[in-house]
Amino acid sequence: MPHRTILHNRVALLLAAAIAAAALTLPFLGFAPNRLLSGRPVALWAALEGAALEGAADWLVLLPGAVVLAVPFLRPGRLVSVAYVAAGVLFAVGLVWLAGEQAARLAANAAPAARTSFGAGFWVMEAAALLAAMDGVRRLGLASAWRIAVGAVAAGLIGVMLASGRLDQLSILKEYANQRDVFAAAVVRHAVLVAAALVPTLLVGVPLGVLAQRVPRVRRAVFPVLNVVQTVPSIALFGLLLAPLSVLANALPGLGIAGVGPVPAVIALTFYSLLPIVRNTVEGLDGVPSAVREAARGMGMTKRQIFLKVEVPLALPVFLSGLRITLVQAVGLAAVAALIGAGGLGAIMFQGLFANALDLVLLGAVPVIVLAVAVDAALKLAVSIIGRRAA
């Protein structure tokens, strides 16, 4: 049935359709005389035309793009999947490159305040290209570690372009140039907020989880409380902490506690982080088969040996999944903490929101996303390495 062999891969077809539609109908870039005015759209073909007039090699981006579009109509096989992964990565990187080049061309004939931003078409195609690469990895039947490796290659290539200055005329990098003094400090502060919340979370959460797993009364008491905390909106929790901490600050002025700033942010992040840590500690320990526990006891292991040699290693993969959820969640929530003066990347985002400068918002948001994805990938890798043996 020849008419049925045309369509081999529904996911690839969907992605190809998204790319084609975005390329034809959505603006690839937006060009504005300054950061406050909304821009005029620049289509993908217009960007390519601009390159062609200068004899630049930007059309090369069409090659991986064409491969991504063609894959749904090719007979599936290893070679096709490898080509799909490579084309997806190269297309994603090429789009960024094309955007940077076109921004430079537009800037050459415009005032210094002029801005070139990513358009909806760019975001759709970029996302589809990366999803295509991930779909290819999945089709090759490779372990999730490979997905992380492919993502790292794409990130590395974009990083090289950033470092080379080829992208400097894009609006988000112009915002970066303005924020250069505070950007690195904001990233560090963001990471410190998350790390500072992680310490009390682990110190309280892990023992609480172990206790809750062993004592049903503790389990019944702990989870309703943590579940309620989890449902309180983050801004409300920051507000709730304001009053008691101010009182505490006045009573004990020497401790550096205050109603606003990093301390309440860390306390609130700790509250949110407890649920996934405690829950996954309990679930991990619950997952140790009772026959394994009985055998360990019958063999003459002490309680301490059973815990350290049997229960901890077997519970570790589930525990690490909890840690992953906790960290990804905390990276996102720490952005909101900027509202109570905790600083971090959220401060840049809110500055952009209040100034109606969307690219400044992006400058804060993109590193938050990169940080969250990196933490997620690192811990997934750890889980897959540890979990492989005990599968």
Added chain:
Amino acid sequence: MITFERVTKRFEPWTAVDGVSLTVEAGEFCVLIGPSGSGKSTLMKMVNRLIVPDEGTIRVGGEDIAMLRPEDLRRRMGYVIQNVGLFPHWTVERNIATVPTLLGWPKARVRDRVSDLLDLLKLDARRFRDAYPHQLSGGQQQRVGVARALAAEPAILLMDEPFSALDPITRGALQAEMTAIHKATGTTIVFVTHDMDEALKLANRIAVLDHGRLIQFGPPLEILHRPANDTVRDLIGREDWGLKLLAVETVGQRVRPDVEKVPGAPLPIDAPLRQAIAEMVARGTDRLPVVDARGRPAGVLHLSDVVRS
């Protein structure tokens, strides 16, 4: 070797073990049998103090086990359970080496011991030593479970329905293995089961329990010939009592020391009568030649002698 003196254990409101006194001799293969809830498992778990009795004393080798540290006591005994309970994150080798490692044996000795045990349980060392439990079949897992229990050369082996979850063919193979291991090592074995066929096949002596009380304690033939009450009769199964007897009694007990020449392949003198009947039916004859352990003629088995009580 193991002595229970008026041992009682209650799980309120019911009494799991009720004043049981019992002595398991050194080197004996003792099977504890009874319907579910009879207390057989509880009685066995008190030997390695997984369960502590409310009343009474248990002595192992003359020592009151209440005076020992539970971990030290358990490391001196092998323990095999129905659900195997291999450590899923450890290789077969490390699983088997559990107790020797706890006892601090030198590495080389542990490694040699693991090799010997893999041989003893008929597991190919090259294939299984570095395998993880999830790569093994149910029967192979329980072979590793038995090897792990025997690792530190325990004087006592406790087995809690170890083969109940296995298919009949695998179970039969492992039962034969246990008989051979018992013969070769002389380990005292306490074996819990609810399957009378298994008990008759393995035991030197069978202890029948019901509602926490010891009903009868004796060799398989005595249990078959003189069941103490209806519970024991039910466990044997009233209808195939005769078949059970044929499975326990051997050719040697019924053979006629005739010099008469009977044609056909001879039966070994230690074969169960059940096998002799099967052979007679298959060959369409009522007499079979019998040979002793060294293959010399030992007489003739007549059908009429088999069926006479």
